[in-house]
Amino acid sequence: MTGPVFVIVELRNGAPVRSSLEALGAGRRLAGPPGTTPVIALLLGSAVESAAAHVAERGADQVLTIVDPRFDSFQAAVWSAAITALAQELGVIAVLLAGTAHGRQLVGRLAARWGAAAVTGIADISISNDGAMLAVRPVFSGRALQEVRVDAPRVVLGLRPNAFPPPEPSGSKAPVLAHATPELGKLPALGHVSGFETAQSASGPDLSEATVIVSGGRGLKGPENFRMLDELAASLGGAVGASRAVTDSGWKPAALQIGQTGRTVSPQLYIAIGISGAIQHLVGMISSRTIVAINSDPGAPIFKVADYGIVGDLFQIVPALTSEVRRVRGS
Amino acid sequence: MELLVLIKPVPDPETRLRPNAAGTDLDTDGVKWVLTGYDESAVEQALLLKEAIPGSKVRAIAFGPAPRTEEILRSALALGCDAATWVEQPKDAAGDPMLAAEALAAACQNVPFDLILSGKQALDDEAGLVGPAVAERLGVADYGPVVDLRWDAAANQFTFARAIEGGLERMVAPPPLVVGLQQAWNDPRTAKLQNVLKARRIAIDKVTWANPPPGVGPAAPGTHVAAFRLPPPRTGAKMIEYKTPEEAAQKLVRLLREEAKTLP
Ligand SMILES: Cc1cc2nc3c(=O)[nH]c(=O)nc-3n(C[C@H](O)[C@H](O)[C@H](O)COP(=O)(O)OP(=O)(O)OC[C@H]3O[C@@H](n4cnc5c(N)ncnc54)[C@H](O)[C@@H]3O)c2cc1C
Numbered sequence: 001m002t003g004p005v006f007v008i009v010e011l012r013n014g015a016p017v018r019s020s021l022e023a024l025g026a027g028r029r030l031a032g033p034p035g036t037t038p039v040i041a042l043l044l045g046s047a048v049e050s051a052a053a054h055v056a057e058r059g060a061d062q063v064l065t066i067v068d069p070r071f072d073s074f075q076a077a078v079w080s081a082a083i084t085a086l087a088q089e090l091g092v093i094a095v096l097l098a099g100t101a102h103g104r105q106l107v108g109r110l111a112a113r114w115g116a117a118a119v120t121g122i123a124d125i126s127i128s129n130d131g132a133m134l135a136v137r138p139v140f141s142g143r144a145l146q147e148v149r150v151d152a153p154r155v156v157l158g159l160r161p162n163a164f165p166p167p168e169p170s171g172s173k174a175p176v177l178a179h180a181t182p183e184l185g186k187l188p189a190l191g192h193v194s195g196f197e198t199a200q201s202a203s204g205p206d207l208s209e210a211t212v213i214v215s216g217g218r219g220l221k222g223p224e225n226f227r228m229l230d231e232l233a234a235s236l237g238g239a240v241g242a243s244r245a246v247t248d249s250g251w252k253p254a255a256l257q258i259g260q261t262g263r264t265v266s267p268q269l270y271i272a273i274g275i276s277g278a279i280q281h282l283v284g285m286i287s288s289r290t291i292v293a294i295n296s297d298p299g300a301p302i303f304k305v306a307d308y309g310i311v312g313d314l315f316q317i318v319p320a321l322t323s324e325v326r327r328v329r330g331s
Numbered sequence: 332m333e334l335l336v337l338i339k340p341v342p343d344p345e346t347r348l349r350p351n352a353a354g355t356d357l358d359t360d361g362v363k364w365v366l367t368g369y370d371e372s373a374v375e376q377a378l379l380l381k382e383a384i385p386g387s388k389v390r391a392i393a394f395g396p397a398p399r400t401e402e403i404l405r406s407a408l409a410l411g412c413d414a415a416t417w418v419e420q421p422k423d424a425a426g427d428p429m430l431a432a433e434a435l436a437a438a439c440q441n442v443p444f445d446l447i448l449s450g451k452q453a454l455d456d457e458a459g460l461v462g463p464a465v466a467e468r469l470g471v472a473d474y475g476p477v478v479d480l481r482w483d484a485a486a487n488q489f490t491f492a493r494a495i496e497g498g499l500e501r502m503v504a505p506p507p508l509v510v511g512l513q514q515a516w517n518d519p520r521t522a523k524l525q526n527v528l529k530a531r532r533i534a535i536d537k538v539t540w541a542n543p544p545p546g547v548g549p550a551a552p553g554t555h556v557a558a559f560r561l562p563p564p565r566t567g568a569k570m571i572e573y574k575t576p577e578e579a580a581q582k583l584v585r586l587l588r589e590e591a592k593t594l595p
Binding site for chain 2: 012017075076077080100101102104105106107108109111112113116117118119120121134137138139140141142143144145146147148149150151152155158186188189190191192193194195196197198199206207208209211212236237238255260261262263268269279283289290291292293303304305306307308309310311312316317319320321323324325328329
């Protein structure tokens with residue numbers, strides 16, 4: 001490979017999101033050991049200093065910042081103009097993006113502007129013997145896998161969350177350089193953000209970044225019983241999700257809904273409790289690493305996609321599971 | 332208001348997937364192609380906006396080979412779209428989404444529009460590239476994944492939310508705009524039989540690859556699918572046998588720790 005690799009680092013509340021750190025790990029994997037192909041982390045926005053320092057110790061050879069409030073809210077048109085200009089200036093060969101909502105939105109636009117190939121939803125990446133890049137991506141809701149070969153001088157790569165380990169702090173610090181905002185050219189008429197409705201559960205990680213999700217369905221019978229799931233999730237350091245039967249009934253906010261008309265998640269561990277496993281739900285969680293189903297109906301379709309199943313009454317199983325997890329994790 | 336909806340025929344979600352002989356793609360023999368998933372929601376949302384804004388028209392636009400592409404455009408017409416454009420993809424042309432975006436952007440260039448909707452991603456290849464790439468080609472802003480999309484006539488702007496990590500980001504934006512839809516106001520409608528029959532008689536505007544409008548050309552896509560395979564079959568869950576809930580919990584935790592290694 002003959003040019004640097006860009007990793008775009010997305011910030012939330014001033015800190016890099018976990019999936020962007022995973023993208024740094026993927027970038028390192030692609031580029032080879034430090035000293036070969038340089039990995040450049042790129043941060044855009046008005047308050048990027050502390051995040052830049054954090055990233056400088058995690059796999060990047062260099063950290064570039066563009067300090068400009070025009071990047072404080074995500075606008076694909078603005079971001080793709082800036083990244084394209086910079087990629088051209090520095091002779092970049094690949095841009096890696098986290099699988100966040102914004103990252104996914106950016107891939108196609110950036111590739112069209114930069115004249116690059118594009119691959120999204122990447123779960124694994126390697127270099128073939130003849131030097132071509134090979135990306136593995138689940139398709140058809142995880143029911144099939146594509147291996148995509150990239151034969152292009154430039155490529156934009158969108159990664160799946162939870163597929164690449166974020167790099168450990170290296171002990172050394174990469175240089176952090178400020179770069180002027182590149183010429184953005186003519187921009188289209190843009191929208192603007194008018195407000196934000198938080199949908200996070202009071203404590204615990206966000207669904208898209210949680211490594212464990214405890215998800216409840218109609219089998220819970222009422223909103224008050226979700227306390228049980230909160231406790232199990234807390235014992236695992238995870239987040240609580242829900243099926244649409246639950247969000248439609250108003251037991252949980254719509255933002256916790258997983259599935260076709262809700263969120264797509266891929267945690268290490270997904271525990272489906274009192275969820276039947278309708279196709280519209282499966283679409284949103286099937287690429288989770290390990291799936292556990294707890295359901296009183298042995299014929300529930302969720303058992304066809306689960307790795308481990310317990311047929312039984314969730315009201316008995318869940319409290320027992322929480323105690324056992326607390327016991328083994330010593331919490 | 333002029334509304335365009337970009338749609339794509341995808342295999343029925345119930346399809347039993349099989350790789351083709353070369354192991355590079357889905358074996359499409361006997362596959363039923365349908366309008367479904369986020370694309371279906373995009374059509375629904377376009378129709379709801381049309382019903383809410385007097386004088387609106389919805390045109391469905393699809394890129395793909397015969398006959399499946401023409402068939403899903405007919406489904407869109409049967410649901411209530413007013414017109415349809417089919418950009419025909421020859422059988423041997425690559426299926427790269429970036430190429431599809433080129434073809435679709437060129438087809439949109441000749442049509443006036445206030446809003447272009449697409450699903451946030453297709454249910455088959457899940458690429459999510461087409462809408463944003465079309466927006467770049469047309470030089471308009473794009474937003475996604477979008478929910479609660481409305482038209483504020485007094486202010487001459489759209490209001491919607493981006494469903495992002497941690498919540499809903501409320502936005503306002505003037506036309507013209509490209510949005511990748513996550514969810515319409517309600518579940519997609521089904522077509523009435525009489526409308527299915529009527530839709531058969533509506534002429535579909537056809538743009539062939541052999542005679543592409545300016546801007547559409549067989550550009551090198553730069554990627555190709557080297558292998559298409561099925562993951563190791565899920566043999567169904569390993570069912571945990573137990574006498575007491577405590578025993579079930581112990582067995583599960585042990586399996587998650589020692590076998591799956593996914594218990595934190
Ligand atoms: C266009 C469209 C989009 C959709 N999008 C989504 C989506 O994004 N997400 C989504 O989830 N759904 C979606 N759906 C709905 C989906 O089809 C299902 O209706 C929904 O997922 C069912 O939710 P559920 O599994 O919680 O409820 P149910 O299907 O009612 O299942 C409840 C389960 O709980 C079990 N149970 C009951 N009591 C107990 C007990 N005491 N102990 C253990 N188990 C028990 C039952 O055996 C049953 O399997 C969509 C549908 C449509 C048409």
